[in-house]
Amino acid sequence: MTEKKLEDIIPEALVIGGGIAGMQAALEIADKGFKTYLVEKTPSVGGRMSQLDKTFPTLDCAACTITPKMVEVGNHPNIELLTYSEIKSIEKIGDNFKAVINKKPRYVDAKKCTGCGSCAEACVLKNRIPNEFDENKGKRAAAYVPFPQAVPLKYTIDPERCLTITKGKCGKNPKCKEACKPEAIDFSQKEESLEVKVGAVIIATGYDLFDAKQKPELGYGKYENVITGLEFERLVSSSGPTKGEIIINGKKPKNIVFIQCVGSRDHSVGNEYCSRVCCMYTAKQAHLIKEKIPDAKVTICYIDIRAFGKGFEEFYERVQKEGVIYRRGLPSEIYKKGEKLVVKAEDTLANEIYEEEADLVVLATGIMPRKDSKDISSMLGLSHTPDKFYAEKDPQDIINTNIDGVYLAGCCQGPKDIPDAVAQASGAAALASKRISKGKRL
């Protein structure tokens, strides 16, 4: 490191991704007094964690722990929060980075919007559009906030669904516009772009979930009582579409089977790796079923139980004591028999092939790299590991990358749980702050 060169480093940072890792990293840099841009693709910060019901192994409510952090990000004087925005280009120039950020039009003037929800209430498509936040299990309007605690609490008009935008006409006059007292609706908004120059970049773009339809033998997408782990989170969440009631086909399921490693540890779909969180989130979900439907029979089909983190083994033992049945060996097939599902599997401990009838099957789908993760890496020249996640500098140094000044935080580097993502994000903030403080301090 040559001190002279580093004096030119701009004491500002860019964090890409507004999930728990990105928020943590941004807050920690901003708290140290450095200006931080936080860019989030969707209309609100919060990411995957905000979709979760309770978190393992302490059963803390995810929303209750993450919302204060979201509010803090929204209010921080050193954070310029750019939601509903995307990185259009990013390049390293000398020791600094130049990024162009596209701010998509919300068709709502954020300065005027009070978040009252009158527009969504008035929208003619109210309750007709699947809500992504609820994994499409709930419905929203074309004017929407992803969830009531969104930050910023500003409405967005869905350009792909809104009739005024797609058809050029919505009745005589758009109902949302009539309903909005502060006159915040503005269909003339255009995309804006913003150029920023920073001394450090933290990538915290998160993950996609494995698409369970790639395993047709499990019946996902064919039988509606085969759902994914994240769909289960929305189903069991008190803020979800069923207000936390576990209802399948109008009834409380009595026999539930969980299947681990869907899309993980599976060469047939090209994912050799373990997704690190599924064993524990399944154990937690099994516990939540036992809590809400005490007489339910809950079976978990697994290969190895990877209860490795602090308090995990203890939790795994706890759910077994609560009556959750663990059977080693993964199902080969799920088919429908009347209203019920039949799960066919081999118990590799008892050495028997068995069939279990189920009202509900939950697939513990694994963590995948973001579909568009190559966009940013190719602009920056950032490497990927064979599992297609972003590559860390070496296996013992998971924050640094092959580019000085670019750091990784959270699941974009590989699957991990919340505390590991938070610790890594704080670490990335330390390295970024150290770098951008050089010019000033030494």
Next chain:
Amino acid sequence: MKKQTKIGFYICHCGTNIAAKVDVKLVAEHAKKILGVTVAKDYQYMCSDPGQDMIKKDIKELSLERIVIAACSPRMHELTFRKAVNQAGLNPYLLEIVNVREQCSWVHEDKTKATEKAKELVTASIARAKLLHPLKEDTMDVTPSALVIGGGIAGIESALDIAESGFKTYLVEKTDNLGGNVAKLNKTFTNLNDYSIILKKRIECLKANKNVELYLNSEVESVEGSLGNFKILIYQEGKKHEINSGVIIIATGYDLFDAKQKPELGYGKYNNVITSMDLEEKLSKDNLEINGKIPKKIFFLQCVGSRDHSVGNEYCSRVCCITSAKQAMQLKEKIPEADISINYIDVRAFGKGFEEFYEKAQKKGIIYRRGLISEVNRKKDRLVIKAEDTLSGEIYEEEADMVVLATGMVPKKGSEKLKDILKLQKSSDGFYAEAHPKLKPLDTSLDGIYLAGCCQGPKDIADSVAQAHGAASRALTYLFKGQVKTDPVVSEVDSTMCAGCDLCSKVCEYGALKINDYEKKMIVNTALCKGCGACNAACPSSAISLKHYTTEQVMSQVKELSSPEKE
């Protein structure tokens, strides 16, 4: 007669979160009738900018002296509203939040009853609001230096981050060299790196950094003070050093489980039963001979001292599965004809590249057998292991030349002493407890003291290093800021009432109370006090009270709630 305090009351709809179950207009009307309430309003989203602006405007135009807001939990927006009233010129502690969301609308079905409850809560809070006093937030300078305890890889990385950011860093290490347990490892998973090269470079960086002051063969003897200003006494080979630091990072590492606690496995009895750490040393020395012979049949046994109630360790040690996979492959490389098995319960190959590594081990001919070894006995110069294969259900006995015990991690000896010195907390597994298992994995319950590495729980090098950088970030925030705000909601002692009985200090989790030796009265260290109120309850003569939650203030609220409604 005393002039009536002018109160502004505001109730939030929170979209429909509150308004769906609480008739907010009725509650506002109800509040309006209470003596002192000058204005009572309801609004869609009180926390939004227009909502806050409305309150600010009213404070100025109506000269309001207290603000009562019925909304969500104060944990959500108390700070937001404190800031807002402060901007309008009112002391932020003259604000009272009534939680009518989490504690009312969200938990009730019947709108009439929920509205009645909201009214009662509001009445009680208005009574309390009248008795609130302005409080002052102070700022305190932060000593621009850090203490890092422990010179393993976690301590080294934390210390480097802080020193390289321009701050004085004291690193205290118990032994005579840096590097900790990592220095004893031969190669790391999954890249089979010779980590000693990296470690050496890091130690050189540390030694070359002018901001680092290294104390080897040293221990922390005592710590006084709090975030911003810790006074630390270091004991080094008969000498005492006093240093000051603004923040502390604990990176004291782990001990290995003592395999002698499982006598059935023969460790310490048979010299061809060794631990993983013993094997690391053999690999580093490139001397694999045991009893004068190269071992040809080798068993690895997982979970020795982990996931084992019989030794009191319920937890998993997180690194042993992959350590054994690595060692088995290293042995296979050096002794290609060796027959190597790993006896396990679950293979926990969870980290990046771990599963791939585990598969590679199997492809190289390492045999994984599910089920642990129950007994190891000697048969002439060989060993006989007894195990159950839980997949086939059969119990088997086999001869072996060497058995490697994958011993788990246990809390460091001496961690109890440091816990007492710093007043830390431990989790049920005996490791230091983090402040919050999800969102504060690096903090302790004490401001300014952070955790890095295995002292918080077992983890591998990658996770320890990430955590070490993270702990440095937590600490650096205060060093960069240079100042901390002190919370005015702390206990205070009425020395005319205090009998000096010392009961309160025994219930204080934070060590904030101390008897003044001269006057024999209790003194509150306001920097340490968290305002929990435990001392208030313990004091037999009501000499301690908590500011902002005085007996008078709380009782006024209780009185309203317990008396029948008088309109």
